[in-house]
Amino acid sequence: MTMNEAREYFISMGCSAFHMAREYPDRYDHYKRLHITAELEHQWTMEAFTDTYDKVLGGHHSENLWAWHSRCEEYMHTLNSREYFSKMLTLTRFVTPKETDGQRVVIAETINGRRDNKFRDGLIYGAYDCGMPAEAMAFASIALWLAEHDREPVPNENRWSAERVVDSRRKTESIIRALKL
Numbered sequence: 227m228t229m230n231e232a233r234e235y236f237i238s239m240g241c242s243a244f245h246m247a248r249e250y251p252d253r254y255d256h257y258k259r260l261h262i263t264a265e266l267e268h269q270w271t272m273e274a275f276t277d278t279y280d281k282v283l284g285g286h287h288s289e290n291l292w293a294w295h296s297r298c299e300e301y302m303h304t305l306n307s308r309e310y311f312s313k314m315l316t317l318t319r320f321v322t323p324k325e326t327d328g329q330r331v332v333i334a335e336t337i338n339g340r341r342d343n344k345f346r347d348g349l350i351y352g353a354y355d356c357g358m359p360a361e362a363m364a365f366a367s368i369a370l371w372l373a374e375h376d377r378e379p380v381p382n383e384n385r386w387s388a389e390r391v392v393d394s395r396r397k398t399e400s401i402i403r404a405l406k407l
Contacts, residue, residue, distance in 0.1 A: 227256045237273075237274045237356045238253055241274055241304055242304075244258060271301050275310065275313075281334070292333050293334060294321070296332070298317055299336050301379070303347070306352070306356045315365065320338065321333065322372060327376060330373075333369075334395075335390075337350060338350045338367050348401075350365045350366050362405060366401060366407055373391050376391050
């Protein structure tokens with residue numbers, strides 16, 4: 227495996243050692259033999275975030291915006307800096323009105339975090355924990371709007387359900403209460 231192949235593999239696996247090891251353990255063993263530094267992986271993650279971010283804002287990705295948004299959110303949590311939370315807010319504001327019915331709840335779930343609130347994942351907790359309470363509230367407001375404005379697509383897709391929308395709203399409201407936003 228060359229360094230360029232390692233970079234492509236790392237990015238294709240969401241910049242995640244967990245995903246690399248789980249999905250392709252043999253290939254991950256080759257990757258580990260290259261002794262790639264955490265600094266280089268961090269640089270590759272920044273590049274992956276910036277590339278995806280720029281392509282979405284530039285209109286190169288116009289379908290399944292929820293997937294591109296989620297990908298940037300995964301990269302951003304690895305980078306975990308105020309700059310990237312600000313960029314995620316810009317990206318979230320950009321994709322929110324463009325996403326289609328039945329997909330908005332997926333963006334709301336990314337904003338809220340997919341695990342139990344005790345894990346403090348998602349964009350609301352992340353921004354708040356990074357010392358950005360105004361941005362945390364902005365993310366919460368967007369999540370509420372997304373839940374309020376999501377409608378069942380026609381024909382119904384497997385991802386959408388009224389229950390998911392209700393759960394998303396409740397989770398957002400719970401986070402707002404917990405953080406006293």
